[in-house]
Amino acid sequence: MDAATSPATLVVTGAFALAFIFGAVANKANFCTMGAVSDIVNMGHWGRMRMWLLAIAVAIVGANGLAAAGLIDLSKSVYQRPTLNWLSLLLGGVLFGVGMSLAGGCANKNLIRVGGGSVRSLVVLTFLAISGYMTLKGLFGQWRATLLDPVAIDLGRFGLKDQSLASMLAQAGGMAPKTALLALMAVIALALLVFVFKDRRFRANPTQWMAGLAIGAVVTGGWYVSGHLGFGENPETMEMVYFATNTRTIESLSFVAPLAYSLELLMLWTDKSLHVSFGIATALGVVLGSLAWALASRSFRWEGFASLADLRDQLVGAVLMGFGGVTAMGCTVGQGLSGVSTLALGSFIALAGIIGGAAATLKYITWRAEREA
Numbered sequence: 001m002d003a004a005t006s007p008a009t010l011v012v013t014g015a016f017a018l019a020f021i022f023g024a025v026a027n028k029a030n031f032c033t034m035g036a037v038s039d040i041v042n043m044g045h046w047g048r049m050r051m052w053l054l055a056i057a058v059a060i061v062g063a064n065g066l067a068a069a070g071l072i073d074l075s076k077s078v079y080q081r082p083t084l085n086w087l088s089l090l091l092g093g094v095l096f097g098v099g100m101s102l103a104g105g106c107a108n109k110n111l112i113r114v115g116g117g118s119v120r121s122l123v124v125l126t127f128l129a130i131s132g133y134m135t136l137k138g139l140f141g142q143w144r145a146t147l148l149d150p151v152a153i154d155l156g157r158f159g160l161k162d163q164s165l166a167s168m169l170a171q172a173g174g175m176a177p178k179t180a181l182l183a184l185m186a187v188i189a190l191a192l193l194v195f196v197f198k199d200r201r202f203r204a205n206p207t208q209w210m211a212g213l214a215i216g217a218v219v220t221g222g223w224y225v226s227g228h229l230g231f232g233e234n235p236e237t238m239e240m241v242y243f244a245t246n247t248r249t250i251e252s253l254s255f256v257a258p259l260a261y262s263l264e265l266l267m268l269w270t271d272k273s274l275h276v277s278f279g280i281a282t283a284l285g286v287v288l289g290s291l292a293w294a295l296a297s298r299s300f301r302w303e304g305f306a307s308l309a310d311l312r313d314q315l316v317g318a319v320l321m322g323f324g325g326v327t328a329m330g331c332t333v334g335q336g337l338s339g340v341s342t343l344a345l346g347s348f349i350a351l352a353g354i355i356g357g358a359a360a361t362l363k364y365i366t367w368r369a370e371r372e373a
Contacts, residue, residue, distance in 0.1 A: 007243040014225035019282035023289025029211030033332035051212040057192035058216025059341035064185045072227035079344040080162040087151035092328025093353020099320025101361035106332045107255035115290025118303040124318040131322025132260035163344040222252030254334025256325025
């Protein structure tokens with residue numbers, strides 16, 4: 001097989017191209033989940049949140065549409081495993097939400113800022129990657145594996161093969177799995193679209209609604225690239241496998257664990273067992289896509305830390321995001337877009353934790369600032 005057309009090459013190339021688009025669009029539209037929560041908490045403004053919810057709706061329709069057509073198998077994703085590690089998902093989500101509020105943005109936002117010239121965000125991402133790697137394979141990982149992950153619910157005991165809300169609906173309502181999937185997908189997506197577009201200001205802002213559509217489409221594209229183009233027969237073992245993914249199964253965009261794997265690759269570059277993966281390619285693609293837009297729009301600016309207190313908060317936030325993102329199996333993009341698009345129960349738990357942790361921390365930061373004023 002030609003190396004240029006091998007499944008692994010297609011996955012890495014496709015992931016980079018999708019993430020490049022994501023980075024450019026997110027930079028232009030100021031796409032940021034933490035910023036969206038902050039807008040609501042501090043100003044009662046839902047514009048950026050509507051953009052994010054639109055991306056979710058598109059991703060849900062796209063991912064499950066591909067699954068219904070038989071092009072991908074979402075049940076193979078890590079989000080759909082039949083063991084529901086609810087404590088890890090909830091606590092990890094809360095800690096990630098706290099961390100992104102202290103750091104002024106999630107992993108995705110800091111990747112975008114690096115492309116825009118932020119040295120501060122480069123430092124944040126470095127500490128996030130170290131913390132994430134420690135949670136995957138180091139000291140933090142031991143805590144996660146011994147204290148949090150064992151607190152779980154085996155959904156198989158209830159006759160469920162995965163975490164999909166559609167599977168639960170099918171079992172509870174006696175429906176065919178495909179019918180339940182399409183019905184649930186339609187109801188959730190329609191509800192989100194109605195909420196998003198009922199606001200006149202949002203409808204009048206093409207930058208935001210086009211960005212929401214584009215980002216949702218990119219997440220859908222990620223599932224297709226890894227789950228269809230990257231699914232094939234391993235020439236060495238003759239088994240059907242998913243190529244070039246760190247989880248060894250179908251993936252879409254997520255940034256915490258991929259940043260940890262990026263750090264590992266850079267540190268162990270001569271280890272021939274390590275290769276650029278889907279996740280690593282997406283992290284690089286977001287930075288370069290953001291850089292391309294920053295240069296084209298002449299918005300590129302070098303940025304550092306404002307003060308020692310700023311440095312402290314950013315680093316604490318980075319460590320919390322690294323631990324929380326791996327523990328919750330994803331960030332605002334990994335769980336909030338990719339995970340939720342699979343309709344996995346655990347993804348909604350993690351997302352609730354992220355938003356709750358962020359909102360509480362933002363309120364505390366505002367209270368502290370008012371008290372010190």
